[in-house]
Amino acid sequence: MALKPLDIFKYLPKTNCKECGFPTCLAFAMQVAIGKVELTKCPYVSEEGKKQLEAESAPPIKTITVGNKEKINLGGETVLYRHEKTFYNPTGIGVLIKEDMSDEEIDNEIKNLIEFKYERVGLVLKGEFIGIEDKNLGKFINIVEKSFNTGKNLILISDNIENLKKAVDICKEVRPIIFSMNISEHLINLAKENQLPIIIRGNSFEEITKNVEQVQNKGIEDIIIYPENKEISELFKNVIYIRRGAILKRIRSVGFPILIIPEFLTDDYLKEGIYAGIFVAKYGSIVLLSKIRGEVLFPLLIERLNIYTDPQRPMTTTEGIYEIGKPNENSPVFVTTNFSLTYFIVSGEIENSKVPSYLLIQDTEGLSVLTAWAADKFNAETIANLVKKTKIGEKLNKKVLIIPGVVAQIYGELQEALPEWKIVLGPREAAHIPSFLKNVEI
Numbered sequence: 001m002a003l004k005p006l007d008i009f010k011y012l013p014k015t016n017c018k019e020c021g022f023p024t025c026l027a028f029a030m031q032v033a034i035g036k037v038e039l040t041k042c043p044y045v046s047e048e049g050k051k052q053l054e055a056e057s058a059p060p061i062k063t064i065t066v067g068n069k070e071k072i073n074l075g076g077e078t079v080l081y082r083h084e085k086t087f088y089n090p091t092g093i094g095v096l097i098k099e100d101m102s103d104e105e106i107d108n109e110i111k112n113l114i115e116f117k118y119e120r121v122g123l124v125l126k127g128e129f130i131g132i133e134d135k136n137l138g139k140f141i142n143i144v145e146k147s148f149n150t151g152k153n154l155i156l157i158s159d160n161i162e163n164l165k166k167a168v169d170i171c172k173e174v175r176p177i178i179f180s181m182n183i184s185e186h187l188i189n190l191a192k193e194n195q196l197p198i199i200i201r202g203n204s205f206e207e208i209t210k211n212v213e214q215v216q217n218k219g220i221e222d223i224i225i226y227p228e229n230k231e232i233s234e235l236f237k238n239v240i241y242i243r244r245g246a247i248l249k250r251i252r253s254v255g256f257p258i259l260i261i262p263e264f265l266t267d268d269y270l271k272e273g274i275y276a277g278i279f280v281a282k283y284g285s286i287v288l289l290s291k292i293r294g295e296v297l298f299p300l301l302i303e304r305l306n307i308y309t310d311p312q313r314p315m316t317t318t319e320g321i322y323e324i325g326k327p328n329e330n331s332p333v334f335v336t337t338n339f340s341l342t343y344f345i346v347s348g349e350i351e352n353s354k355v356p357s358y359l360l361i362q363d364t365e366g367l368s369v370l371t372a373w374a375a376d377k378f379n380a381e382t383i384a385n386l387v388k389k390t391k392i393g394e395k396l397n398k399k400v401l402i403i404p405g406v407v408a409q410i411y412g413e414l415q416e417a418l419p420e421w422k423i424v425l426g427p428r429e430a431a432h433i434p435s436f437l438k439n440v441e442i
């Protein structure tokens with residue numbers, strides 16, 4: 001969290017000695033606050049002052065990184081509401097495998113977690129976590145081995161410290177999160193020796209802060225909070241208290257990512273999915289489902305994509321030439337903007353038309369066609385420049401450039417700017433591209 005100049009100023013000696021290159025300590029503090037100068041430029045800040053400033057400038061919710069192949073950051077959020085800034089680290093979604101499940105069920109859940117993935121706007125959406133719960137039936141280690149081989153991130157849940165140690169030995173390279181009801185010295189040592197995050201449970205805000213402070217006092221810094229309420233209203237209330245406590249009151253003992261296991265709230269799998277959705281939106285850093293099924297996983301992944309997309313920055317596609325089908329020297333060239341949704345809709349419709357084509361994408365800073373045209377970022381001049389810059393004409397015998405129908409106004413000017421090209425006015429809606437290509441002679 002950004003510090004204010006006066007927060008920094010109070011730790012400076014106020015001698016105005018100018019050694020930092022600034023005329024006064026306050027001027028120096030102002031530059032440090034906006035990130036232009038490092039605090040170390042003043043040689044007179046005490047060690048205590050440095051520590052204090054570091055602590056005060058740390059994000060209110062700690063960022064914890066786990067995983068190896070599928071590295072994921074948990075926590076690290078700075079606001080209560082997404083519209084205030086953005087949410088940074090998407091909720092990790094996964095499945096909780098219990099040792100008393102049949103071997104077939106276990107294999108199925110692991111397989112589903114790996115296989116259920118969806119491509120949307122150029123991103124692969126999928127679950128990332130496997131929680132494994134030991135029930136002292138002798139299969140725990142075997143499930144850990146199987147789960148480790150998937151490359152997914154792991155949460156090891158066991159009250160048997162020997163089993164936990166064996167499990168950690170198998171999978172420590174993915175930095176598993178460990179969870180035991182029994183916070184013993186052995187558990188603390190296991191977490192410390194392997195630098196692993198540890199889950200701390202509690203029924204209420206008070207119990208959670210007390211339990212977290214206990215392990216913090218033993219030198220554990222990476223903590224995940226697990227509010228273990230069995231009623232949705234209680235759980236929701238506690239999660240909100242935790243987030244508000246961390247962000248608004250800067251209570252350090254609740255400034256950690258939160259684990260949610262909605263299956264303990266209901267026996268109904270679809271209801272569990274709804275509860276999971278509540279905590280994807282409201283502050284769950286990890287949500288573990290009882291099983292992985294498309295009808296629940298897919299909406300959660302889409303919800304997560306929406307919630308964790310920066311509302312102030314549109315999603316964009318890289319400027320350049322995209323080949324759809326196998327275009328040749330007689331294929332038409334479409335042009336549009338780099339707003340991701342525009343790109344995916346237009347490219348999808350060209351693909352549907354089965355006419356191999358080139359798609360030229362212009363960087364309009366993520367604006368859609370009409371908005372970019374209104375902002376003068378998508379006009380005859382910018383398109384002509386892009387055509388020249390990409391040298392797409394060199395790939396073609398027949399130079400046909402199809403522009404979106406909604407920018408018919410630029411037709412004449414563009415034809416003048418690109419005299420060797422035939423400019424064609426395309427349909428106003430991308431959905432009409434297949435019929436357009438069928439009916440219009442290019």
Ligand code: SF4
Nearest residue numbers: 016017018020025042
């Ligand atoms: S070097 Fe330190 S004490 Fe000297 S003016 Fe700069 S901030 Fe103040």
